Every structure is written in C-alpha cells, then in structure tokens.
Amino acid sequence: MKRRSLWLKIISAAVLFGAWQIAGMIPVSYAFPTFFESMAALVRMAFDGTLLMAYIETLRPLVVGVGISAVLGIGLGLWIGLSARFDWLFSPIFIVMQAAPLAALIPLLVMAYGIGLTSKVFVVCIMAMPVIVLNTASAVRNTPASLKEMGRSFLASDRMIMLRIIIPAASPVIFSGLRLGVSAGFIGAVLAELKITPTGVGDIITYSRSIADYPAMYAAIFSIILLAVLFLNFLERLEVYLFEGNVRGYASD
Amino acid sequence: MVMPQIKEAVNVTDMPQSDNAVVARKVSKTYGDVEALRELSLEFPRGQLTSLLGPSGCGKTTLLKIIAGLLKPNSGEIEVNGKPVTGPGPDRAFVFQDFALMPWANVLRNVAFGLELRGVAKSEREAVAEKYIAEVGLAGFEKSYPHQLSGGMRQRVGLARALSVDADVLLMDEPFSAVDEQTRRKFQEDLLNLVQHENKTFIFVTHSIEEAVYVSDQIAILLPRPSRVSEIIRPTDLRHKNVDNIRRDPEYLDIVDSIWASLRSYVE
Ligand SMILES: Nc1ncnc2c1ncn2[C@@H]1O[C@H](COP(=O)(O)OP(=O)(O)O)[C@@H](O)[C@H]1O
Ligand SMILES: [Mg+2]
Numbered sequence: 001m002k003r004r005s006l007w008l009k010i011i012s013a014a015v016l017f018g019a020w021q022i023a024g025m026i027p028v029s030y031a032f033p034t035f036f037e038s039m040a041a042l043v044r045m046a047f048d049g050t051l052l053m054a055y056i057e058t059l060r061p062l063v064v065g066v067g068i069s070a071v072l073g074i075g076l077g078l079w080i081g082l083s084a085r086f087d088w089l090f091s092p093i094f095i096v097m098q099a100a101p102l103a104a105l106i107p108l109l110v111m112a113y114g115i116g117l118t119s120k121v122f123v124v125c126i127m128a129m130p131v132i133v134l135n136t137a138s139a140v141r142n143t144p145a146s147l148k149e150m151g152r153s154f155l156a157s158d159r160m161i162m163l164r165i166i167i168p169a170a171s172p173v174i175f176s177g178l179r180l181g182v183s184a185g186f187i188g189a190v191l192a193e194l195k196i197t198p199t200g201v202g203d204i205i206t207y208s209r210s211i212a213d214y215p216a217m218y219a220a221i222f223s224i225i226l227l228a229v230l231f232l233n234f235l236e237r238l239e240v241y242l243f244e245g246n247v248r249g250y251a252s253d
Numbered sequence: 254m255v256m257p258q259i260k261e262a263v264n265v266t267d268m269p270q271s272d273n274a275v276v277a278r279k280v281s282k283t284y285g286d287v288e289a290l291r292e293l294s295l296e297f298p299r300g301q302l303t304s305l306l307g308p309s310g311c312g313k314t315t316l317l318k319i320i321a322g323l324l325k326p327n328s329g330e331i332e333v334n335g336k337p338v339t340g341p342g343p344d345r346a347f348v349f350q351d352f353a354l355m356p357w358a359n360v361l362r363n364v365a366f367g368l369e370l371r372g373v374a375k376s377e378r379e380a381v382a383e384k385y386i387a388e389v390g391l392a393g394f395e396k397s398y399p400h401q402l403s404g405g406m407r408q409r410v411g412l413a414r415a416l417s418v419d420a421d422v423l424l425m426d427e428p429f430s431a432v433d434e435q436t437r438r439k440f441q442e443d444l445l446n447l448v449q450h451e452n453k454t455f456i457f458v459t460h461s462i463e464e465a466v467y468v469s470d471q472i473a474i475l476l477p478r479p480s481r482v483s484e485i486i487r488p489t490d491l492r493h494k495n496v497d498n499i500r501r502d503p504e505y506l507d508i509v510d511s512i513w514a515s516l517r518s519y520v521e
Binding site for chain 1: 318321322323341342343345346347349351353355356357358359366367369370371398399400414418
C-alpha cells in the first residue's frame with residue numbers, strides 16, 4: 001500500500017515534468033522555459049548561494065506567520081468551537097478575513113506597519129489563520145456526543161475530555177485545516193514579497209523576470225512549491241505519528 | 254380468553270426485596286415539550302439482571318442515562334447503594350449502543366481508558382485491561398484499532414472497558430442491537446455467564462422481547478411516553494434451567510407471548 005502510493009507519486013511527478021518539458025520545447029511562450037533549463041537554473045542558484053540567501057529572507061515571515069497562525073488559530077478555534085458566545089463574537093471576523101481580497105489590504109498594512117517583517121507576517125497570518133480557526137472550530141463542534149458522554153461516564157474532568165477526547169477526535173479536521181493554512185501561508189509569504197518589498201524568493205522572481213532570465217524565475221517558483229510540498233508531507237507524517245488509528249479510518253466506517 | 258392461562262405462566266410475584274443496588278423514585282424527565290418519563294419508580298435487585306423493555310422512543314435510554322448521572326431528571330431521584338445520584342460515579346459503568354470507542358486508540362488503550370481517567374499507572378491499568386480483553390475473548394487484538402474490528406468485537410471492547418473499572422452496576426444500552434444475529438446469541442450466552450460469575454448488578458436496555466426473557470432475572474416493561482413501568486415480570490424459574498434449552502422451554506415461550514400481548518396494542 002505504502003509502496004504503491006510512492007510509485008504513484010513518482011509517476012505523477014514524471015508525467016507533470018514531462019508535460020512541462022514538452023510545453024517548454026514547443027514552446028508555448030517564449031517566456032516559458034523547459035523543465036531541464038529550469039532545473040539547471042535551480043542547481044546553479046543552489047550552488048552560488050542565491051537560493052540560500054533568498055530563503056533566509058523568505059522563511060522568516062513564513063515561519064513566524066505560520067507558527068503564529070497554527071498556535072493562535074488552533075487555540076482560538078478550540079475556544080470558538082467550545083463556546084457559543086465566542087463563536088458569535090469571532091467567527092464572522094475569520095469568515096470575512098477568509099473572503100477578503102488580500103491585495104486590497106496590503107496597502108493598509110504597509111501604511112500601518114511599514115514595509116518590514118511585521119507587515120509580511122500579517123500577510124502570512126491573514127492567509128493562513130482563517131482556515132485553521134474555522135476548521136478547528138467546526139471539528140470541535142462536531143465531536144461525537146457519545147464520545148464526550150463516554151468520557152463523562154468514566155469520570156473524566158472537563159480538562160481531560162478536552163485533551164483526551166475532543167482534541168484527538170478533532171485532529172483529522174484540524175490537520176486538514178493546518179495543511180490548507182500552511183499552503184495559504186506559503187502563497188502569502190511570496191505574495192508579500194511581490195507586493196510589499198521584493199526580498200528573498202520574491203526578489204529572485206521579480207529580478208529574473210525583469211532581465212528576462214525565465215529559467216531562474218521558474219526555478220524560484222518551483223523551489224517554493226517543492227518546499228511547500230515537503231512541508232505538507234512532514235505534517236502528514238506528524239499526524240500519523242500522533243494519531244495513528246485516526247488516519248487509518250473511523251470506527252463508524 | 255388466553256389471558257388467564259398466560260398470567261399463570263408468568264410469575265408476577267412480589268418477592269421479598271431485601272437488597273436493591275439501584276432504586277428509581279418517581280423520576281420524571283421532559284425534553285422541551287416531550288415528556289419522556291413520568292414519575293417512574295423501579296427497583297433493581299443487587300446481583301441480578303434487570304431488563305428495560307419497551308418500544309423505541311419510550312424513554313429507555315433516558316432512564317439509563319439518568320441512572321448513569323449523565324442526565325438530570327426534572328424531578329424524582331435515583332439511589333445507588335443507598336446514596337442519591339448527583340452525577341457519574343465509580344459505582345456505575347456504561348456500555349454504549351454505538352460502542353463509543355476512540356478511533357485513534359488501540360483496543361488496549363480503549364479498554365484501559367476508564368482507568369487512565371482515574372489516574373491508574375500505565376503498567377497497572379494495562380495489566381487489568383489485558384485480563385478483561387482476554388475475558389471477553391479478544392486476546393491477541395490488543396494492538397488493533399477499532400476500525401479493524403467487526404461490530405461484535407467492538408462491542409466486546411466496550412464491555413471490557415466497562416468491566417475493567419470494576420463498578421457495582423453495569424448499565425448497558427441496547428449493547429447487542431448493532432451486531433448480527435449469530436454474534437448476538439453468543440453475546441446473550443456470555444452475558445448470562447457474566448451475571449452468574451461477576452458479582453454485579455446489570456441494567457440492560459433492549460427492545461427485543463426474546464432477548465429480555467432469555468437474559469433477565471427481572472423485566473420491566475415500559476410503555477410509550479410519558480413512560481412508566483407498566484409491568485414487572487420475573488422469569489425466575491427459567492434461570493435455573495439449562496441455558497441450551499431455554500429457547501424451547503414452554504415457560505419461555507409463554508412469557509414471550511404474554512409480553513407481546515401487553516405490548517402489541519402500542520405498536521401500530
Ligand atoms: N436530547 C433530546 N432532546 C429532545 N428529545 C429527546 C432527546 N433525547 C430523547 N428525546 C425524546 O425522548 C423520548 C425518549 O427517548 P429515548 O430515551 O432515547 O428512548 P428509547 O431509548 O426508549 O428509544 C423520545 O421520544 C425521544 O425523541
Ligand atoms: Mg435508546
């Protein structure tokens with residue numbers, strides 16, 4: 001089973017890259033390099049230190065923003081899910097945040113917080129937090145009543161029910177919120193670099209486009225997607241490690 | 254016309270009640286405008302199995318949850334071992350109709366969960382859990398997860414969990430309703446053994462007449478809302494007969510018939 005899914009991943013990657021290579025060779029557009037040209041640029045940037053310097057810049061708002069979003073988002077989500085009053089108070093904010101056109105908010109953020117790290121962290125949080133909060137809250141609200149009742153009948157305190165029943169029961173949906181939130185956070189980090197000040201990976205993209213070095217531009221985009229995929233895989237591993245039985249299915253299946 | 258004959262077969266005696274593990278006194282419960290129980294009183298003799306039998310929606314689960322301390326009655330009270338119930342307690346353990354197993358925990362952790370919540374050390378609670386896992390016939394499945402088990406096996410896990418906290422009173426809400434017929438019969442036999450060998454009081458909810466007559470020392474028939482106890486039947490003589498022949502026993506069949514006669518008018 002594990003083996004097969006690994007092969008599937010490799011095959012689907014090969015198909016994707018093959019299509020990219022062919023599209024670049026036709027070429028679809030003069031600004032669209034082939035897969036191998038892009039990979040060559042990626043290797044070159046990896047070795048001359050460009051990528052490393054870029055990621056030191058980009059990862060800062062990303063890690064801080066995703067970290068804040070995960071901790072605060074799960075915390076707020078738990079609270080909203082447990083208390084109807086909190087739900088009434090906070091849910092609308094996150095629903096609006098999720099729907100808000102981020103590009104329109106960026107000038108406001110820059111006005112309030114300048115062009116430094118703070119604004120970029122905000123962008124990442126605005127992208128990542130709503131889905132984490134809303135998923136966590138709905139997962140908590142949907143904890144099977146019979147599991148909570150089971151906990152109470154076996155003398156669990158409210159805290160125990162929270163820690164040993166509600167959170168593990170909600171974990172699949174919390175994790176799917178985290179995955180969506182983290183992906184959105186990656187988008188937010190790059191968006192911030194493109195819209196606020198060109199630094200890090202955003203700088204490579206902007207600069208290489210301006211000098212028509214398209215392989216370098218696609219290499220930068222590819223590298224950030226790759227990083228996102230690797231991180232999502234890591235999250236999946238973490239979930240399997242923490243809640244093994246959850247991942248393999250449900251008792252009610 | 255048939256009635257007198259049936260009444261004779263059914264033993265509606267009021268035996269001297271020396272010792273009750275659980276007593277319900279004039280318990281009433283309403284959900285909004287739905288009156289589920291009205292002034293229901295019932296005694297549950299210690300060491301015996303009492304069935305709550307009645308059509309769906311007549312308030313059996315409600316009564317069981319009130320006894321468990323999971324629900325508060327609007328009026329009336331429950332006494333367990335002479336003390337009024339104010340909430341869940343270590344003297345009662347619940348077996349759930351839908352099993353209520355934690356999908357993220359393996360069999361061992363599920364069974365030990367009651368003890369885990371009581372702060373019993375890991376090695377100690379796992380030793381107890383292993384003992385009851387073997388007792389319900391699941392030895393070798395300790396590391397399995399609920400979704401890998403059949404319905405019948407899942408309910409055995411629920412039963413082992415309830416047994417492992419060593420409560421005086423076992424509350425079972427239609428525990429066999431979600432398992433297939435063969436498994437169910439095996440369960441019923443095991444339950445009879447359990448009642449005989451464990452020194453516990455069983456309160457057993459069912460909507461199956463045959464099941465109630467097969468396993469019970471005392472059957473309380475509840476009639477639809479607002480529910481009260483309409484009749485108490487004690488198939489006392491059946492309990493001394495050989496388990497293998499009960500289903501062919503004329504007395505068994507008579508009791509089943511007479512219960513059906515009292516219930517049929519409530520079934521459309
Ligand atoms: N939480 C609830 N809210 C409103 N009505 C309920 C609730 N629980 C049970 N009832 C109603 O109370 C009655 C008794 O329910 P229940 O005790 O579950 O019956 P049984 O277990 O005998 O099938 C039913 O009519 C049911 O609809
Ligand atoms: Mg019920």
